[in-house]
Each structure stands twice: as C-alpha cells, then as structure tokens.
Amino acid sequence: MTPRTGTMRLACMFSSVLLFGAAGLLFISLQDPTELALQQVPGIKFNIKPQEPHSDLPSGSSQDGDFKAPTESVTRDLSSRVPGDLNLQVSQQPQAHLNVGARLRPRQRRRRLLIKKMPAAAAIPANSSAGTFVRPAPRALDGRWVSLHQSQQERKRVMREACAKYRASSSRRAVTPRHVSRIFVEDRHRVLYCEVPKAGCSNWKRVLMVLAGLASSTTDIQHNTVHYGSALKRLDTFDHQGILHRLSTYTKMLFVREPFERLVSAFRDKFEHPNSYYHPVFGKAILARYRANASREALRTGSGVRFPEFIQYLLDVHRPVGMDIHWDHVSRLCSPCLIDYDFVGKFESMEDDADFFLSLVRAPRNLTFPRFKDRHSQEARTTAQIAHQYFAQLSTPQRQRTYDFYYMDYLMFNYSKPFADLY
Numbered sequence: 211m212t213p214r215t216g217t218m219r220l221a222c223m224f225s226s227v228l229l230f231g232a233a234g235l236l237f238i239s240l241q242d243p244t245e246l247a248l249q250q251v252p253g254i255k256f257n258i259k260p261q262e263p264h265s266d267l268p269s270g271s272s273q274d275g276d277f278k279a280p281t282e283s284v285t286r287d288l289s290s291r292v293p294g295d296l297n298l299q300v301s302q303q304p305q306a307h308l309n310v311g312a313r314l315r316p317r318q319r320r321r322r323l324l325i326k327k328m329p330a331a332a333a334i335p336a337n338s339s340a341g342t343f344v345r346p347a348p349r350a351l352d353g354r355w356v357s358l359h360q361s362q363q364e365r366k367r368v369m370r371e372a373c374a375k376y377r378a379s380s381s382r383r384a385v386t387p388r389h390v391s392r393i394f395v396e397d398r399h400r401v402l403y404c405e406v407p408k409a410g411c412s413n414w415k416r417v418l419m420v421l422a423g424l425a426s427s428t429t430d431i432q433h434n435t436v437h438y439g440s441a442l443k444r445l446d447t448f449d450h451q452g453i454l455h456r457l458s459t460y461t462k463m464l465f466v467r468e469p470f471e472r473l474v475s476a477f478r479d480k481f482e483h484p485n486s487y488y489h490p491v492f493g494k495a496i497l498a499r500y501r502a503n504a505s506r507e508a509l510r511t512g513s514g515v516r517f518p519e520f521i522q523y524l525l526d527v528h529r530p531v532g533m534d535i536h537w538d539h540v541s542r543l544c545s546p547c548l549i550d551y552d553f554v555g556k557f558e559s560m561e562d563d564a565d566f567f568l569s570l571v572r573a574p575r576n577l578t579f580p581r582f583k584d585r586h587s588q589e590a591r592t593t594a595q596i597a598h599q600y601f602a603q604l605s606t607p608q609r610q611r612t613y614d615f616y617y618m619d620y621l622m623f624n625y626s627k628p629f630a631d632l633y
Contacts, residue, residue: 354566358563457549474596
C-alpha cells in the first residue's frame with residue numbers, strides 16, 4: 211500500500227464519522243420533545259404497545275380528549291387500589307398519541323381550562339367513607355341540594371372542631387364493638403345508622419327495613435317489630451374486619467335533636483304513660499330516693515314520677531339506677547369524635563334532611579320518611595314550648611346543671627342555649 215492510498219482511506223473514514231454524527235444530531239432535533247420528556251421522568255416505567263386508537267378508553271376519558279370527571283364508583287375503586295409508592299405502568303395509550311406533541315398541547319390547555327371551571331370537590335376526611343357527596347341525585351333540585359350540602363359541611367365542621375377541642379384523645383383510640391353497638395347496618399344501600407332515641411329512630415329503622423327489602427312500606431311495620439325484632443343487624447355483631455370494612459366504605463349517618471326537647475320527650479313517653487319496664491325499674495328507685503313520704507302505692511308501682519324528681523335522678527352522681535339510652539348523651543351513644551359520620555341530620559329539619567339523605571343513597575323514589583307519630587299518636591309532639599313548660603318547674607341551678615350535663619351535645623351539634631339565664 212502506497213502512502214497516498216493510506217491517506218485517502220483515512221480521509222474517507224473521517225468523512226463517514228462526520229456524516230454519521232450529523233445524521234444523529236438531525237434525528238435528535240427532529241424527535242418529538244414530548245417523547246423525550248416522558249423518557250426522562252424518574253420513577254415511572256413506560257411500557258407502550260401499539261394498539262388501535264380509542265379501542266379501550268379508560269373511564270373518565272373521551273375520544274376527543276375532553277376531561278370528564280370520574281364517577282363515584284370509579285373514584286373509590288381507584289383510590290383503594292393505588293399504593294403510595296406508585297410505579298406507574300402506561301400500556302393503554304396508543305403510540306400515535308405520544309408522537310403528536312404539537313397536537314396534544316391545545317387539548318391539554320383545554321383540559322386545564324375545564325378543570326379550572328369545575329367547582330371544588332368537597333373535602334373528605336381520610337377516615338370517612340369516600341364519595342358521599344359527589345353529585346346530587348336525580349330527584350334533588352340543584353339549588354336545594356347545594357343548600358343542604360352546605361348545611362352538612364357546616365354541621366360536620368362544628369362537630370369536628372368540638373371534638374378537636376374537648377376530645378383530643380378520641381382520635382387515637384381504636385374502635386371497639388362497644389363504640390358501634392348502637393349502629394344498625396343496611397347492606398344493600400351500604401348505610402350505617404346510629405340510633406339516637408327520641409330523634410326519629412323508630413321511623414328511621416322502618417326506612418332501613420324497606421331499603422333492605424324486608425318490607426314494602428314503612429306503614430306495614432309495627433313498633434314491636436322495629437324495636438324487639440332481629441330484622442336489622444347491629445354493627446357489633448360482625449367480626450373486627452367486618453366492622454372496619456363497613457365503617458370505611460358505607461355511608462354513616464345519625465340524627466340528633468335539641469337535648470332539652472329530647473329529654474322531655476323521653477320523660478313523657480316513659481313516665482307519663484303506663485310502662486311495664488320503666489315504672490318498676492326506674493320509677494320505684496326514683497320515688498324511693500327523691501320523694502319524701504312516698505305512698506306505699508307509689509313505691510309498689512313506680513308510677514307518677516314528677517319531672518323535678520326525674521331530674522334529681524339524672525344529675526345524681528350516685529344515681530340509684532343506671533343511665534338509659536333514651537336520655538344518654540349522643541356523644542356517648544354514637545362516638546362522633548371517634549367515628550367520622552358522613553351525614554348529620556337534625557330532628558328539627560327532619561323532612562328536608564331525610565329526603566336529601568335518601569336521595570344521596572339512591573333510595574327508591576317512592577320511599578319517604580314517615581310522618582306518623584310512633585307512640586301515643588293522640589298526644590302532641592314535644593316542642594320547644596312544651597319543653598320550656600317542663601323546665602319551668604326547675605330552679606335556675608337545676609336548669610344550669612342539666613345544661614352542663616348535655617353541654618357537649620349542645621356544642622357539637624350547634625344548638626343554642628334554651629334559656630337566657632344559662633351561662
């Protein structure tokens with residue numbers, strides 16, 4: 211080989227290297243920047259396979275690229291399956307979509323614009339069942355639904371703030387069967403109802419029985435069937451896993467009532483009418499302890515307890531008989547500082563609240579909350595005026611002590627002081 215031939219070969223090799231380098235630079239400059247950006251994201255593995263476009267679009271997307279909010283069931287399903295340390299596998303997006311970055315940008319801008327215009331979703335606490343208030347039910351009017359939804363948010367806010375201030379240790383406690391012993395379960399519509407006596411509980415249990423398919427109408431269910439039958443299961447009859455599963459996935463609700471009115475309603479029901487349990491058990495003990503010179507007949511039957519005597523029993527730290535669910539605190543019955551209820555209804559606005567709740571759980575449209583009085587139907591319901599008449603029999607210190615007794619219920623459920631002289 212002559213020196214000139216060697217020089218020519220070296221020149222050819224150098225030219226080839228330059229050409230290959232220029233081709234590589236040209237290829238990089240022409241490559242889609244969207245694809246480059248995707249390849250550089252740390253912690254995300256892309257496994258892209260070619261497929262027919264739009265053949266299997268995921269829920270919440272549309273063929274023209276517009277944003278659609280996922281449904282409640284999809285949201286719950288996704289949130290329950292995605293782990294915290296996600297390593298995303300992208301295998302459903304077609305290759306053609308990723309190679310048209312210039313065409314994707316207007317869609318992305320439109321998507322952001324749509325998201326900005328959407329109303330903010332209601333914040334859902336981490337330990338509550340997700341998605342209760344995703345959208346109004348078909349039978350709920352928009353304006354009315356918004357107002358009732360805002361009322362729910364305010365009630366839960368007040369309740370949480372009261373719990374944070376006065377029950378700081380509750381959030382660190384574990385839920386036990388005792389905490390859920392007053393909660394009834396309806397599995398078909400995934401409802402948990404905490405029973406608060408004298409706040410519409412008999413009729414609410416009738417509603418749950420209709421929802422469960424155990425009766426066709428609330429009017430067909432007798433009082434004894436509601437309270438002494440075993441048609442509805444209590445949450446504490448399930449095992450630990452069953453309790454936690456239902457608490458985290460079902461819609462949890464309770465209904466409350468102004469504490470003084472609820473107390474007077476219980477007294478009228480249990481002590482002013484014949485009763486084969488409350489007279490011999492509570493009545494006898496109350497009369498023997500708080501009535502001077504009680505007659506033999508009164509001590510024998512336990513009948514005729516007066517409201518001031520009943521209040522003496524209630525406020526006595528050494529009361530002769532124990533507490534009863536009909537006048538126990540809601541904060542003890544339902545543990546609202548430990549269990550994050552999704553819905554807090556009030557007896558005073560029962561019709562609107564009940565209709566709203568039934569809409570949220572997709573109850574049959576012909577099912578409404580019963581209006582009939584469960585017991586002593588000939589007698590007027592206990593109102594604020596009637597409650598004031600009973601409490602007028604008490605001294606100011608007794609009224610104050612009774613208010614102190616129910617202070618947490620007044621605070622948690624945002625009820626006003628029933629008398630001006632209370633502090």
